[in-house]
Structures are given as structure tokens and as C-alpha cells.
Amino acid sequence: MAVQPPPAGRRIVIENAAIATVDPRDTEYARGHVVVLGNRIESVGDGPAPAGLDGVARRIDADGHLLTPGLVNTHHHFYQWITRGLAQDAILFDWLVALYPVWARIDDRLVHTAAQGSAAALLKSGCTTAADHHYVFPRDGGDVLGAEIEAVRELGLRFTAARGSMDQGHKDGGLPPDRAVEEPDAVLAASEEAVDRYHDASPGSMLRIAVAPCSPFSVSPRLMRESAELARRKGVRLHTHGSETAEEEAYCEERFGMGPTDYFESVGWLGEDVWMAHCVHLDDSDIARFAATGTGVAHCPSSNARLASGIARVPAMLAAGVPVGLGVDGTASNESGELGTELRTALLINRLHGSPRALTGRQALRLGTMGGARVLGRQDEIGSIEAGKLADLALWKVDGLMHSSIADPVAALTFGALPPLTLLLVNGNTVVEEGRLTTVDEERIARSCARAAKELAAREK
Numbered sequence: 001m002a003v004q005p006p007p008a009g010r011r012i013v014i015e016n017a018a019i020a021t022v023d024p025r026d027t028e029y030a031r032g033h034v035v036v037l038g039n040r041i042e043s044v045g046d047g048p049a050p051a052g053l054d055g056v057a058r059r060i061d062a063d064g065h066l067l068t069p070g071l072v073n074t075h076h077h078f079y080q081w082i083t084r085g086l087a088q089d090a091i092l093f094d095w096l097v098a099l100y101p102v103w104a105r106i107d108d109r110l111v112h113t114a115a116q117g118s119a120a121a122l123l124k125s126g127c128t129t130a131a132d133h134h135y136v137f138p139r140d141g142g143d144v145l146g147a148e149i150e151a152v153r154e155l156g157l158r159f160t161a162a163r164g165s166m167d168q169g170h171k172d173g174g175l176p177p178d179r180a181v182e183e184p185d186a187v188l189a190a191s192e193e194a195v196d197r198y199h200d201a202s203p204g205s206m207l208r209i210a211v212a213p214c215s216p217f218s219v220s221p222r223l224m225r226e227s228a229e230l231a232r233r234k235g236v237r238l239h240t241h242g243s244e245t246a247e248e249e250a251y252c253e254e255r256f257g258m259g260p261t262d263y264f265e266s267v268g269w270l271g272e273d274v275w276m277a278h279c280v281h282l283d284d285s286d287i288a289r290f291a292a293t294g295t296g297v298a299h300c301p302s303s304n305a306r307l308a309s310g311i312a313r314v315p316a317m318l319a320a321g322v323p324v325g326l327g328v329d330g331t332a333s334n335e336s337g338e339l340g341t342e343l344r345t346a347l348l349i350n351r352l353h354g355s356p357r358a359l360t361g362r363q364a365l366r367l368g369t370m371g372g373a374r375v376l377g378r379q380d381e382i383g384s385i386e387a388g389k390l391a392d393l394a395l396w397k398v399d400g401l402m403h404s405s406i407a408d409p410v411a412a413l414t415f416g417a418l419p420p421l422t423l424l425l426v427n428g429n430t431v432v433e434e435g436r437l438t439t440v441d442e443e444r445i446a447r448s449c450a451r452a453a454k455e456l457a458a459r460e461k
Contacts, residue, residue, distance in 0.1 A: 003156035003439055005039055006428040010057045012036040013049045014395065014423075017062035018409040021385040022069050022369045026362060028410075034067060036391040039204060039428035044385050064399030065422060066409040068365065069384050070128025070392035072372025073339045075239075075277040075298035075327030078118035078132045078148055079103065079111050082453040084335045092245045092307045096175050099332060104180035105459040108142035110452045115151035117449040118337055120437055122328070123157060125338035125418060128392035128426045129372070129382055130157055131298075131327075133239060133277070135164025135214040136180050137190075145194055149207065156431040156439050158392065160376055162212035162239045163194045167223050174218050184223045187213075188230055195234045204381065204390055206427060212239040216260060217251050221267055228268040237377055238269065242276035245309045249281050261286040270295045275375045277327060278303075279317075280310040287313065287320050296323040296375035299367065301345045302336065303329030314350050314367075315358045325372030340418045343368050347414055361414035391428040396421060 012035070019029040021044060033049040035042040043050065080103075087098040106114075115132070122130050132152075137144060145163055152159045168174030169181040182190070191211050199209040211231035213219040224240075231238045243249065243260045256263045261282065264270055270289060275296030282290065290297065299314055317324050326346060331337040343364045350359040373383025381390050396412075396419040398404070403412040403419055413419055424432035431439055 002153045003429050003431070008038045009055045010038060011042070011053055011055045012425070012428070013053065013056055013059045014062050014067060014393075015048050015060065017065045017067040017395065018398070019044065019067045019385060020362070020365060020410050022366055023384045023386050034385060034393065036393070036425065036428055039391050041385060041387055041389050041391050043387055060395070060423065062395055064397060066396045066398050066413055066419070067385070068126075068394050068396065068413070069369040069382065070394050070424065070426065071126045071339045071368045072325060072376065072383060073122055073127050073130040073328055074275065074296075074325035074372045074375045075300055075329055076118065076122075076130055076132045077134065077330030077332070078115040079106055079134060079136065079144075080330035080332035081114040081117035081121075081337065082110060082449055082456055083332045086332060090307070091247070092309060093175065093247050095307060095333065100176045100180060102456060103136045104138055104177045105456060106136060106138060106141060106144065108144045108147035110456055111144040112147040112151045113448045113452040115148035116155065116440065116445050118331060119152050119155045119157045120440065120442065120445055121331075121337035122339055123155060123424060123432055123437060124421065124435065125340035126394040126396070126421055126424060127339040128158055128394070128424065129160070129376070129378070131160035131162055131210065131239065131376060133162040133164050133212050135166055135212065137165070137182055138180055149198060153207070154440060155437070156426050156429055158206050158382070158426055160208045160210055161194070161198065162210040163191045164212040164214050165191070165223065165227070166214045166218040167220050168218050172220075176218055181218070184220065184226065187223060188226055191227065192230060192234065195236055199234075199236055201235065204427070208236070210237040210239045215241040215248070216255075216263060217248060221256070224267040224269060232273065238274045240269065240276055242279055243281045243286070244278035245307075246281060261289055265289070273377070275323070277329065278309065278312065280304055280312045282313060282317070284316075287316055287322060290317070290322045291320040294323065296325065298327035298375060299324055299346060300327040300329040300334070301349045302342060303333040305345075305349065306333045311349055311352055313353070314346070315353060318363070323371065323374045324367055325375035326368045338418065339368065343414045344416070344418075361408075361411050364414045365410060391425050393423075393425045394421060395423040
């Protein structure tokens with residue numbers, strides 16, 4: 001059952017919290033308040049909430065807590081929740097060769113289960129909006145896109161479903177098994193149908209669709225080009241993997257006679273309506289073109305480290321003005337599945353560039369909130385705590401054993417262990433309370449995911 005929107009006249013008042021608004025001025029309050037009216041933020045400011053408010057359904061004393069915008073996940077593969085812990089010591093191409101045959105046996109029932117596991121982990125780590133890139137559509141798999149959309153709706157996560165695709169199987173020199181790829185015309189028809197059926201462009205939308213061919217090494221130039229044309233005709237965003245590994249760069253040079261950024265430009269894939277996952281191997285010229293065109297990046301630090309892909313040049317991207325958000329990536333290459341922990345990982349990994357100022361704690365928080373909102377084209381609605389924006393809020397407990405002696409509440413979140421999540425609001429609805437999901441039975445999801453993982457492994461054999 002879908003989570004229903006809150007009553008229009010209901011108010012929630014949060015007081016006595018340290019607040020990091022992530023607004024354009026990076027306004028912070030040591031002890032402030034936020035008032036939520038329905039599904040929108042009515043007011044935010046220093047000190048207690050205004051007196052005499054009507055319709056207050058709940059008043060929260062948030063002493064000892066940090067209030068931030070809900071986190072925004074810009075890249076994921078929800079179906080991978082049931083294939084975690086495999087190919088543990090492989091680079092991307094070898095990892096894909098090992099896992100594609102497993103993924104080629106998924107179906108809509110297993111995808112529904114896996115999507116609930118992935119969405120649950122995201123919510124419990126402070127994530128309120130997520131983009132999922134689903135690109136495996138086995139010929140006998142049923143309605144896998146519909147299955148994941150329904151799974152996410154039940155949990156109450158704000159969602160961008162990126163309808164992926166692959167049309168280059170083994171017979172075409174690609175990595176995926178032939179049974180896991182589709183014909184270009186079928187992809188284009190299915191992508192258009194997904195937009196027509198699901199995409200909600202209205203203000204405050206809980207569900208949007210993006211068009212998302214998988215990668216240069218699994219998708220033909222024709223499908224890349226015509227997918228971009230389709231997306232722009234339908235008014236939706238475009239997503240793909242880009243410049244993830246040195247091997248991908250070599251592949252593009254050999255197959256297309258140019259590097260990844262030149263290739264993407266040649267097929268119409270640079271622009272403000274485009275975001276790409278990883279972008280580890282961008283040189284100065286690539287970064288300049290991303291900045292000039294407004295092309296966004298989903299930075300996935302844990303997955304990049306897990307697959308030994310390299311360290312993305314995030315400080316240089318930010319300095320150039322490239323829109324950058326954070327991504328978990330699939331949980332077969334980031335077994336944690338949490339977005340909250342990516343704040344700290346991004347902060348630390350980017351300092352390996354050699355400067356303690358390469359990325360600050362507040363920049364890491366901005367990547368995970370406003371940066372992600374910008375990448376998804378929703379910066380006017382989410383990503384910061386400002387009056388009129390959607391009530392997607394995370395309340396972190398920072399006065400417990402693990403955090404009470406950290407002087408700065410924002411550092412407690414971005415430098416320390418992931419704090420306990422006391423409250424998570426999505427669209428004004430409580431979806432996490434005292435670290436527990438409120439919309440579904442966590443234990444049921446855990447049991448279902450364990451069974452699904454075993455079933456899929458048995459299908460492989």
C-alpha cells in the first residue's frame with residue numbers, strides 16, 4: 001500500500017535542534033526550529049518555533065540532535081541487494097562477467113524483494129530521495145520496472161526510476177548474456193511507455209522516470225542517440241555510466257576512435273538534462289565540457305574503491321562548477337547500501353588527492369543533499385531546509401556515546417560514525433522513527449531478501 005500524503009493542515013514542530021540548512025548561504029542554527037505544514041516546510045529559524053500555531057499534531061524536542069535535509073542518492077541498482085558479497089576481488093569488467101549470468105535470471109518477483117531491501121537500507125541511513133538505474137530486463141522476467149516502482153512506493157521513498165537498457169550482448173561483442181539484452185526498437189518503445197505510465201512532473205512528485213541506457217560497452221551508438229532524442233521529446237532526464245574505469249576508456253578508443261567524453265558528445269549525451277555515474281577518469285578538458293554543458297555527476301566513492309576504479313576528481317569538478325551528487329551504486333559493489341556513510345567516505349577519499357581542504361565536512365553534506373537535488377533537477381524542491389520546500393528531513397542523534405564529544409554537530413555526521421536516525425520525514429510523512437522503518441516490517445523484508453538471494457543463486461546453477 002502506498003504511503004498517503006499528510007493532511008494539508010497538519011503541523012509538525014521540531015525545536016532545540018542544531019540545524020544545517022544547506023541553503024545558498026549555508027545558514028546554520030545552534031539551537032533552532034523547523035515547522036512543517038502538510039508536506040512542506042513552513043518556517044525555519046533560530047530559537048523556538050512561533051507561538052500560537054494551530055493544528056500541531058506533533059512537537060519534537062530535538063535537544064542533542066542535528067537536523068539536515070534528507071539525503072539524495074543519485075545512482076543505485078536496487079536489484080543487486082540479493083547478489084551481495086560476490087566477486088569480491090575483481091575490477092569492474094571481471095566483476096560484470098562474473099555477475100551478468102546471475103542477473104540475467106532475475107524476474108519481477110525477485111526485483112520487488114530486492115528493491116525493498118535496497119530502499120529500506122537507504123531510508124534507515126537518512127536518504128529521502130533515490131534514483132535507481134535498472135538496466136537488466138530478461139526476456140522472461142515479467143514487469144521488473146513496475147515491480148521496483150511498487151516496492152519503493154510501499155516504503156515511502158521519493159523516487160526517480162531510471163529505465164535502463166542494454167542491446168549489445170555476447171553476439172555483438174558486449175559483456176552481457178544475450179538473454180539479458182533487448183532490441184533497440186523494443187527498448188525505445190518500453191522507455192516511452194514507462195514515461196507515459198509513471199512519470200509525474202507535477203510539483204512535489206514522488207515518482208519520476210529517466211531514460212538510462214547502461215554504458216558505452218553494453219549499448220549501441222544508435223540506442224544512445226535515439227534514447228537521448230526520446231528523452232528530450234518527452235521532457236525527462238537522461239542517465240548512464242560514464243568514464244568509470246581505465247578499461248572503459250580503452251574500449252571507447254578502440255571501438256569508437258575517441259575517449260568517453262568525446263563519444264558522449266557525439267551521440268548527444270552532454271547537457272543540463274544528463275547525469276552520469278562515476279566519472280572517475282575525467283581530465284581537465286572533460287571537466288571543462290561537463291561544466292560548460294551542465295552535465296551532472298553521481299560520485300560513488302565506496303563502489304569506486306571496492307572495484308579499484310580510481311578516485312574521481314571531485315574537488316576539480318566542484319571548482320569548475322560541475323553539478324555533483326553522491327551515489328551508493330549497486331550493493332553488489334557496495335554491500336553497505338547506505339547513503340549516510342557515503343558522506344564520510346567521500347570526505348576521506350577525496351582528501352587522498354593530497355590536501356586536507358580537498359573536501360570539507362560541509363561540502364560532503366552539500367554533495368549528499370543539495371548537490372544530489374541539482375543533479376536530479378529538483379533543486380527547487382528538495383536538498384535544503386528552506387520555507388516552501390518539501391518536508392524531506394533527517395534528524396540525527398549526536399549526543400550519544402559515539403558523538404557526544406565531537407565539538408561540531410556537522411562533523412559528527414560527516415567525520416564520525418553514522419549517527420542514529422531519530423526521525424526521517426519524506427513528503428511530511430514519518431518513514432523512520434528511532435531507527436526503525438514505520439511503513440513496513442523490517443524483519444519480513446530481511447527474511448524475504450535472504451530467501452530471494454538463495455533462490456537466485458540456485459537458478460544460476
